[in-house]
Amino acid sequence: MSSNPYAWIEESLETIHCADWYRSVKTIYGRPGAIVNLEGQSLINFASNDYLGLAGDDRLIQAAIEATKELGTGSTGSRLLSGHRELHEKLESAIASLKQTEDALVFSSGYLANIGTISALVGRRDVIFSDQYNHSSLKNGAKLSGAKVIDYSHCNLADLETKLQQYRQQYRRCLIVSDSIFSMDGDLCPLPQLLSLAEAFDCMVLVDEAHATGVMGKTGAGCVEHFGCTGKELIQVGTLSKALGSLGGYVAGSATLIDFLRNRAPSWIYTTGLSPADTAAALAAIEIVQTDRDRRQQLWRNVNLLKQQLAGLNLLPSESPIICLGLATPAEALTLAKQLKERGIFAPAIRPPTVPTSRIRFSVMATHEPNQIQQLVISITSILAEDDKRWKSGE
Numbered sequence: 001m002s003s004n005p006y007a008w009i010e011e012s013l014e015t016i017h018c019a020d021w022y023r024s025v026k027t028i029y030g031r032p033g034a035i036v037n038l039e040g041q042s043l044i045n046f047a048s049n050d051y052l053g054l055a056g057d058d059r060l061i062q063a064a065i066e067a068t069k070e071l072g073t074g075s076t077g078s079r080l081l082s083g084h085r086e087l088h089e090k091l092e093s094a095i096a097s098l099k100q101t102e103d104a105l106v107f108s109s110g111y112l113a114n115i116g117t118i119s120a121l122v123g124r125r126d127v128i129f130s131d132q133y134n135h136s137s138l139k140n141g142a143k144l145s146g147a148k149v150i151d152y153s154h155c156n157l158a159d160l161e162t163k164l165q166q167y168r169q170q171y172r173r174c175l176i177v178s179d180s181i182f183s184m185d186g187d188l189c190p191l192p193q194l195l196s197l198a199e200a201f202d203c204m205v206l207v208d209e210a211h212a213t214g215v216m217g218k219t220g221a222g223c224v225e226h227f228g229c230t231g232k233e234l235i236q237v238g239t240l241s242k243a244l245g246s247l248g249g250y251v252a253g254s255a256t257l258i259d260f261l262r263n264r265a266p267s268w269i270y271t272t273g274l275s276p277a278d279t280a281a282a283l284a285a286i287e288i289v290q291t292d293r294d295r296r297q298q299l300w301r302n303v304n305l306l307k308q309q310l311a312g313l314n315l316l317p318s319e320s321p322i323i324c325l326g327l328a329t330p331a332e333a334l335t336l337a338k339q340l341k342e343r344g345i346f347a348p349a350i351r352p353p354t355v356p357t358s359r360i361r362f363s364v365m366a367t368h369e370p371n372q373i374q375q376l377v378i379s380i381t382s383i384l385a386e387d388d389k390r391w392k393s394g395e
């Protein structure tokens, strides 16, 4: 046998290229912010999840430096062995206080929080109902759990109810899983109604607040707060890497849930604890979220300004800082992203297979200046004018 067992990898890559699904990384230089240096070009940044502009904030940087000096660069082991630090506990208390839950648990990323939590909560005798547009980490967590996974149409609770009626009784435990802000669309899960359905059918609910934490709700606690569901029994997961400007993930909920996950979530048990720098930066970010409400208000002023200025274009429904301009084909999305870049704007084309339809995704930051938003609007308008307004809705 002289065949090459790795040859298929190149062939597979070729298929990805042929389908126009190939993706490559782009290098960002310098600190993240409203302006970024992308491969030598200075661009206004509408491509980041750093909604509050904290990833380059001096206070987070200082906190990370001090923690590193005091505690070193790595946690050196899993939390259950040698990697547990007082700083982790402080961060977990801060998250629980922000979310108004009994306790919280910090994971090394939001992805790990989702796969670890879901696979700990349900197994082969159980069922998961999952919004069809859920994030990859929720979908993969569901797969990993071994539970039966039933997708329901995006935010369609009538469809969810029909499926609950049809399948719920055949399984032991049931978990309903949803993003709270859908990351590639910007719309919100109808959480209060989802919780009512869950109660009626005796289901647990896990909601992913990755894009909502620090952004939604009066105190920045997320969509749970935004919808007035604080204090209800549910499982909240999220990330420290978006509005909180650091790295890591978390689960917030009852003390019993957290105690259980410490004993049952493999992606928490068998991985190294979060680094002191990341932990301290996230802690500093939560303090800013809780004390500097004006930053969040500034974010929403910017969101409203951009939405107002783009009204009339084919925007996808959004109630968040994620604003998407729908386009007919992947090629149109790629061309528009390129044209925007030529005009000094960084906004990514998002296309199948990541999403069902192509779009340009703009994420707004609190630290965008009004003139930067204006520049985006002027750029889009002039590109559309040149292209005979073919992206204008209804035309």
Ligand code: PMP
Pocket: 109, 110, 111, 112, 114, 135, 137, 179, 183, 208, 210, 211, 238, 239, 240, 241, 247, 248, 249
């Ligand atoms: N959930 C959602 C909805 C996300 O958008 C992301 C990140 N893209 C994650 C989870 C994963 O978070 P992290 O980047 O911390 O792994």
